[in-house]
Amino acid sequence: MSAVLELRGVSAAYGPFRSLFEVSLTVGAGEAVALLGSNGAGKTTTARVASGLLAPSSGTVWVDGADLSGAPAWRYARAGVAHAPEGRSVFATLSVEDNLRLSFRQSKGRAGVGAALDRAFELFPVLAKRRHQLAGTLSGGEQRMLSMARVMVDAPKLLVADELSLGLAPIVVDQVYDSLQRLREAGTALLIVEQHVPHALALCDRVVLLGHGAVAWHGSASEAPTAIPDKVFHQA
Ligand SMILES: Nc1ncnc2c1ncn2[C@@H]1O[C@H](COP(=O)(O)OP(=O)(O)OP(=O)(O)O)[C@@H](O)[C@H]1O
Numbered sequence: 001m002s003a004v005l006e007l008r009g010v011s012a013a014y015g016p017f018r019s020l021f022e023v024s025l026t027v028g029a030g031e032a033v034a035l036l037g038s039n040g041a042g043k044t045t046t047a048r049v050a051s052g053l054l055a056p057s058s059g060t061v062w063v064d065g066a067d068l069s070g071a072p073a074w075r076y077a078r079a080g081v082a083h084a085p086e087g088r089s090v091f092a093t094l095s096v097e098d099n100l101r102l103s104f105r106q107s108k109g110r111a112g113v114g115a116a117l118d119r120a121f122e123l124f125p126v127l128a129k130r131r132h133q134l135a136g137t138l139s140g141g142e143q144r145m146l147s148m149a150r151v152m153v154d155a156p157k158l159l160v161a162d163e164l165s166l167g168l169a170p171i172v173v174d175q176v177y178d179s180l181q182r183l184r185e186a187g188t189a190l191l192i193v194e195q196h197v198p199h200a201l202a203l204c205d206r207v208v209l210l211g212h213g214a215v216a217w218h219g220s221a222s223e224a225p226t227a228i229p230d231k232v233f234h235q236a
C-alpha cells in the first residue's frame with residue numbers, strides 16, 4: 001500500500017515553544033487513521049503540519065511520495081490534501097447554494113458547478129432543503145456540514161479533520177460521521193483528530209496516540225481500547 005501521507009521524524013515549534021518531538025506516522029491510500037491524545041498533546045499541531053499550514057522545524061513531510069516539507073499550503077492542497085476547516089467558515093450573507101457555487105467555481109471551473117452542487121446535496125440532504133437560506137442563519141451543525149460539503153465534493157486524496165464533531169449535538173455528529181464514512185468509501189484517506197474516541201475508533205483502521213508532543217502508542221483500532229489511557233478514552 002502506498003502512503004498518501006508520511007511524517008518522518010517531524011518536530012515543530014511555535015517560536016521558542018517546541019510542540020512536536022520527532023513524530024512519525026503514515027496514512028496509506030484510502031486508510032483512516034485516528035490521531036488521539038489529551039489536551040495539549042500536539043494533535044492540532046500535527047494536523048497543521050500534515051496539511052502544510054505549519055512547516056516542521058526538522059523532519060520531513062511526504063505527500064503521495066513527494067517531499068513537501070516546508071512547501072506552502074496550496075501545494076499540499078494541489079497534491080490532494082484537504083483540511084476540514086474548524087468551526088463556521090462560511091460566508092454568512094450568502095445563501096447555502098451561493099456558498100457552494102462560489103467554492104465549486106474556484107475548484108471545478110464554471111462548467112463543473114452543476115454536477116458538484118448535485119453531489120453536495122446528495123451527500124448532505126439537509127443542505128438541499130436549506131439551499132436558499134442565508135448561511136449565517138444555519139445552525140452550528142448545518143454550517144459545519146456546509147464547510148464539509150465544500151471539501152468533500154472535491155474528493156481529496158486525504159482529508160485532515162481536526163475536531164469535526166466538537167460542540168455538535170449527537171445526532172449531527174452521527175450525520176458528520178456518516179458523511180466521513182461515505183467519503184472513505186469513495187477512496188479518500190482520513191486523518192481524524194477527535195475527542196470522542198468511540199466515534200473515531202468506529203471509523204478508523206489505525207490509531208496514533210500522542211503524549212507530550214511525541215507518539216506514545218500506535219496500533220490497530222481494535223487494540224486501542226486496552227492500550228490507550230482511560231483519561232484519553234473518556235475525555236469527551
Ligand atoms: N500558537 C501557539 N503558540 C505557542 N504554543 C502553542 C501554540 N499553539 C499550540 N501551542 C502549544 O503546543 C502544544 C500542543 O498544542 P496542540 O494545539 O497541538 O494540542 P492538541 O493536542 O490539539 O490539544 P487539544 O486537545 O486541547 O486541542 C500545547 O502545549 C500548546 O500550548
Ligand SMILES: [Mg+2]
Nearest residue numbers: 043044045162
Ligand atoms: Mg487541538
